[in-house]
Amino acid sequence: MHQVTREDVHHNRPVRQFHGKWPFVRLLGVQEPASVLFSLLNGAAVVVGYHRFSTSSPSDYHLHSVLHVELLVSVNTWLWSAVFHTRDVGWTEKMDYFSAALLIVCGLIVQFIRLSGRGALLWQCLYGAVWMGLFLLHVAYLSMSERFNYGYNMAVCVIAGTVYAVVWTAWSIKEWRRRHYVWKCVVAVLWGSCTVLLELLDFPPLLWAVDAHALWHLSTAPIPLLWYSFLTDDAKYEMTRHKKQV
Template sequence: MYFSLQCLILAVLIKYTISSAGDHSPYYQKCLEKCNLLNCTDDGQKFIDSSSEQPIILYLTQWSCEDECKYQCMWKTVDGFHERNWRTPQFHGKWPFIRLLGLQEPASVLFSILNAYVHLTMIRKFRREVRPDSPLSWLWHAFCLVCLHAWFWSAVFHARDFPLTELLDYACAFSMVLMSCYVMLIRLLRDKIPRFALVTITTFFIAFFANHVAYLSMGKFDYGYNMELNILVGTFTAICWFGWCTYNRIRQPYVWKCAIFVALTGIVMLLEIVDRPPIFYIFDCHSLWHLSTAPLVILLYSFAIDDCRYLRKKEIEGIDLGKKNP
């Protein structure tokens, strides 16, 4: 009985913690119950009245009858809160957003696409200005592919929030953080480790990422663990880059770009801490964070171009020196 009581209390606490003021309010719950009863089939997927067909864009973005009820009741609840001079409530841990073209969070979708576009534009510039046989050219191409994949799923998740799209968004976001750490280690250890060690490091990172995704996909999504791991890996990467940039600031003057990129990335991350209702119910702090990271990508690839050129120059000088001193 004691164990059962503990489980019951834990279940109540979990339900409370995953709820927000909006979806937890009796007004919202009654509105949702009434809407589902009058308009939706038992599974909540279709409308009872065949004349209540959705616009094609909502059908394509998979807005079910129950989803429509949640959206309509959300705004009725927001209006009810405002009539009582209460703060704008959250619903299921998210602020209310105006739906545009079937997209749940249109600003975050747009800015995710913008980040992907900047990565694609800068890797094209990288390919124009850096010879394909330059040292570590492959590394930055791999980094770009990982980032493009991550920003794609970010756009998909913010377009429509499903359990699968949520998992893919969080997993791919971590893949960018982990890939940044991988790039840092390979660059810093390039001249200090044998070639076989590169295979070992690569295998470790792939296995670590696979294990992380497998853990997140089992049972309830562990937001706390995922956030803590992202912060840990990101902080470690930033500290190592700063130390390396400081050490090489005289021999490689261009490293200031990397240092500024790391510093600004940390600063704009503060937007993730701010928890305020969206401006015009479209632009929240998370979407503005996505917007602020796009120009920083330009700075990072500028550093990558300069660094690959520097490594190629050093490689050529080493070959010439070897020829003169056989």
């Protein structure tokens, strides 16, 4: 692969892809160093953001345990992303995709728990069970398929992610006048949605290390910090309102 690429560059021919992937220069055996670094950067941003939330939000906020679970799912996702970009083989690819899908599902469940309120435990459990069941069916289908269905996986994740973004945006518009901090939610959601456009770009990696996918990972790294800032403000608002009602 690298010999062919060197010949292409030497003869001013377009750099070609191999099995749908661009050639990268390895660093200490790592196949895609930039994507690994930026994946770990995302994971670190999640940890820092959650730490700020846990130390700044009311200690008796009822969603602390739920958001802690989401933290673990998110860190797991970014670790598998780093592993996959370190060594691209069948099982690391599946773990990367399945972890990303689980994070989306977890986000949808946490979203419903937050927006449905304290008195809807039964509905929250049913909603979570349905999404987890769909996730397991999704994993089973892709695992048992003779060939990994990339198009199906992408479509499912895009649809679920769109539902997540639309619901948060609609809620933010509804609450805009009452909650001064919801702009953080809107910016974080729209930012995340716009960064997906980087996945549509396709060009040889800059310096044989940074391609469009790596830039996508880099562009999403600041989002957790803004998101947890929103969650902190939301927790304070909700606890103040709850205490007034008691």
